[in-house]
Amino acid sequence: AAGVIQSPRHLIKEKRETATLKCYPIPRHDTVYWYQQGPGQDPQFLISFYEKMQSDKGSIPDRFSAQQFSDYHSELNMSSLELGDSALYFCASSSLTSGGSTDTQYFGPGTRLTVL
Amino acid sequence: QKEVEQNSGPLSVPEGAIASLNCTYSDRGSQSFFWYRQYSGKSPELIMFIYSNGDKEDGRFTAQLNKASQYVSLLIRDSQPSDSATYLCAAHNAGNMLTFGGGTRLMVKP
Secondary structure: OOOOEEEOOEEEEOOOOOEEEEEEOOOOOOEEEEEEEOOOOOOEEEEEEEOOEEEEEOOOOOOEEEEEOOOOOEEEEEOOOOHHHOEEEEEEEEOOOOOOOOOOOEEOOOEEEEEO | OOOEEOOOOOEEEEOOOOEEEEEEEOOOOOOEEEEEEEOOOOOOEEEEEEOOOEEEEEOOEEEEEEOOOOEEEEEEOOOOHHHOEEEEEEEEOOOOOEEEOOOEEEEEEO
């Protein structure tokens, strides 16, 4: 079965640079979520989109922005990168309109961002 | 206090034993709960979810939910070395985001 696709898988940037992470949800999934996982920590919710509209916002820094496009893929844009932004960034997708009993999120393989 | 709490472990069990992983949550509005397995450097992999009080079984895994006690657990029967990983408990509450516990590291020794 098709899974969530994320690109790139690894990214190395310098401080103050920008980065763009991409996420392609499972086909027919309408909701995308972004999580950040620092070393030794659990995933922290950043932001989510449902049908191309922002649906929830978590602990996302103002330096970060995201959007969901008409084909449901999403991009996380990160500017003025700091050393502390080094982490694994996961995208998850779900289908809120499938009529299922609960909203199950399936995670992509993640993008490992290293800021030097 | 975190909204979702787990013992960080490590929890060490011998191969073939039952591993019991526990999780508590503070938000009574939480509707459903998820268990994910995460190997080091990899993405969380869904094991199962539960939203009704009681037990839910899927193969070697049984999830238990007690809303009155705000307690969720995951039992792994016949534990295998390949089950060694970090197990993340997550709550789905207001909005659609997941709130994770810190995870419990499980070690299954041959």
